[in-house]
Amino acid sequence: MKMAGQELIDAARRGDQVEVARLIAAGAAVDARDDGGKTALLRAARHGRAETVAALIAAGADVNAHDGYGNTALMWAAEAGRTATVTALISKGAEVNARDNDGGTPLLRAAWYGRTAVVTALLDAGAAMDACNSRGETALMWAAQNDRTAAATALIKAGAAVNGCSITDDYTALMWATRWNDTTIITALLKAGADVDARDSGYGYTALIRAAWYGRAETVTALIAAGADVDARDIDGRTALMWAADNGHTAIVAALLKAGADANARDSRDYTALMWAAISGHVTTVAALLAGGADVDARDKAGKSALDWAAGERTREALRAAGATPRSPKTPSPSRGMQP
Numbered sequence: 001m002k003m004a005g006q007e008l009i010d011a012a013r014r015g016d017q018v019e020v021a022r023l024i025a026a027g028a029a030v031d032a033r034d035d036g037g038k039t040a041l042l043r044a045a046r047h048g049r050a051e052t053v054a055a056l057i058a059a060g061a062d063v064n065a066h067d068g069y070g071n072t073a074l075m076w077a078a079e080a081g082r083t084a085t086v087t088a089l090i091s092k093g094a095e096v097n098a099r100d101n102d103g104g105t106p107l108l109r110a111a112w113y114g115r116t117a118v119v120t121a122l123l124d125a126g127a128a129m130d131a132c133n134s135r136g137e138t139a140l141m142w143a144a145q146n147d148r149t150a151a152a153t154a155l156i157k158a159g160a161a162v163n164g165c166s167i168t169d170d171y172t173a174l175m176w177a178t179r180w181n182d183t184t185i186i187t188a189l190l191k192a193g194a195d196v197d198a199r200d201s202g203y204g205y206t207a208l209i210r211a212a213w214y215g216r217a218e219t220v221t222a223l224i225a226a227g228a229d230v231d232a233r234d235i236d237g238r239t240a241l242m243w244a245a246d247n248g249h250t251a252i253v254a255a256l257l258k259a260g261a262d263a264n265a266r267d268s269r270d271y272t273a274l275m276w277a278a279i280s281g282h283v284t285t286v287a288a289l290l291a292g293g294a295d296v297d298a299r300d301k302a303g304k305s306a307l308d309w310a311a312g313e314r315t316r317e318a319l320r321a322a323g324a325t326p327r328s329p330k331t332p333s334p335s336r337g338m339q340p
Contacts, residue, residue, distance in 0.1 A: 005032025005040075012040035012056065015049035020056070030061040037067040045073035045089065048082035053089065063094045070100035078106040078122065081115035086122070096127045103133035111139035111155065114148030119155065129160045136167030144185055145176035152177075152185045162194040170201040178211040183222045190226045197229050203340070204234040210340040212240035212256065215249040220256070230261040234340075237267035243340070245273040245289060248282035257292035264293070270300040278319065281311035286318050296322045 008028040011019035020040075024030065031039050041061040044052040053073070057063060066072045074094040077085040086106075090096060097105055107127040110118040119139070123129060130138050140160040143152035152173070156162065165172055174194040177185045190196060197206055208228040211219040220240075224230065231239055241261045244252040253273070257263060266272055274294040277285040286306070290296060296319060297305050307324040310316045 004028035006034060008032065009034050009038070009040045009043050012044040012049060012052050013047055015044070015047065015052050017051055017055065020052055024055070024059045030056055030059045031065060033067075037069075039065050041065060041073045042067060042071070042076060045082070045085055046076035046080060048077070048080055048085055050082070050084040050088055053077075053085050057088070057092045063089055063092050064098060066098070066100075070098075070102075072098045072100075072106070074098065074106045075100060075104070075109050078115060078118045079109040079113055081110070081113065081118055083115075083117045083121060086118050090121070090125045096122055096125045097131060099131075099133075103135075105131050105133075105139075107131065107139045108133060108137070108142055111143040111148060111151050112146055114143065114146065114151045116148075116150040116154055119151050123154075123158050129155060129158055130164060132164070132167075134167075136165065138164050138173075140164070140173045141166065141171070141176055144173040144189070145179060147177075147180040147182050147185070149182055149184050153188055156188045156192050162189050162192045163198065165198075170199070172198050172207075174198065174207045175200065175205070175210055178207050178214060178216060178219055178223075181216045181218045183218050186219055186222045190222070196223060196226045197232060199232075199234075203236075205340045206232045206240075208232065208240045209234055209238075209243055212249065212252050213243040213247060213340045215244075215247060215252065217249070217251050217255065220244075220252050224255065224259045230256055230259045231265060233265075233267070237269075239265050239267075239273070241265065241273045242267060242271070242276050245282070245285050246276035246280055248277070248280060248285050250282070250285045250288050253277075253285055253288045254292070257288070263289060264295050264298060266298075266300075270298075272298050272306070274298065274306045275300065275304075275309050278306040278310040278315055281315050283312070283314045283318055286315055290318075290322045296324045 008023045041056045140155045208223045274289045307319045
């Protein structure tokens with residue numbers, strides 16, 4: 001690449017207007033690329049140099065040029081939250097629905113990083129709000145899984161599809177949102193018609209199961225209030241109560257029991273929530289389950305009870321105090337399988 005072209009790219013990255021103007025006047029190629037395949041416009045956009053972007057466009061720079069990964073200037077500006085640059089690029093013909101090599105669009109980039117002003121600008125310019133990347137993930141899913149409350153809310157208000165699923169695992173925006181205790185997103189999704197009992201295709205997890213495993217008490221409460229099936233099972237027959245018990249989320253165990261969850265439900269190996277709490281040595285959770293009606297002497301397929309599986313003397317003492325029968329010889333701890 002000619003030296004003048006590299007100098008122009010460097011000046012654009014710095015936002016050095018005087019040097020950019022001098023190099024353009026001297027005949028530097030405005031669409032020259034550096035070793036990373038980026039043009040001066042791509043560099044300027046990524047670094048939020050709005051005036052430099054305008055100067056390069058005026059000099060004939062290709063607003064839709066992309067690097068080797070399919071990134072355009074608009075994508076870089078959207079990702080960085082450079083609203084003024086985004087607006088300038090759109091006004092000069094930048095493609096709002098351009099896709100990178102993964103199928104991502106400027107809107108997905110903005111949603112991922114929570115650039116709400118950019119999300120709004122892109123939607124106003126005609127960005128496809130439900131466009132999916134190669135994994136079937138939409139802008140709303142990306143906002144939800146990264147706890148970008150304002151961006152997610154803006155997309156929902158604009159009419160984004162709330163029940164779209166990713167291709168690889170069938171996760172919905174509601175499922176992704178359970179990673180956090182952000183009931184604003186959860187409530188907005190439910191109000192917009194999100195399927196509260198939707199399951200992923202791999203392990204059969206519902207939003208409630210995921211929230212219970214993560215220990216998101218407020219999210220669990222919101223999902224229960226929305227009518228979530230408290231006894232829904234994953235492919236191993238495990239319920240939200242079992243996941244909460246296994247991880248010692250006592251407040252969630254109590255909430256699920258209050259909502260009518262079956263304290264004695266069994267998974268595919270006949271383990272109960274009490275067994276899972278005992279296996280992990282969660283004494284307070286064991287107590288909550290016993291208070292909620294858990295059968296202290298329930299047996300799994302091998303004839304083992306919670307007392308047989310119990311970790312720690314305090315856990316065993318709590319079970320014995322509740323009337324558990326003497327334990328049989330110690331057996332290896334069971335596999336927990338895939339976790340949400």
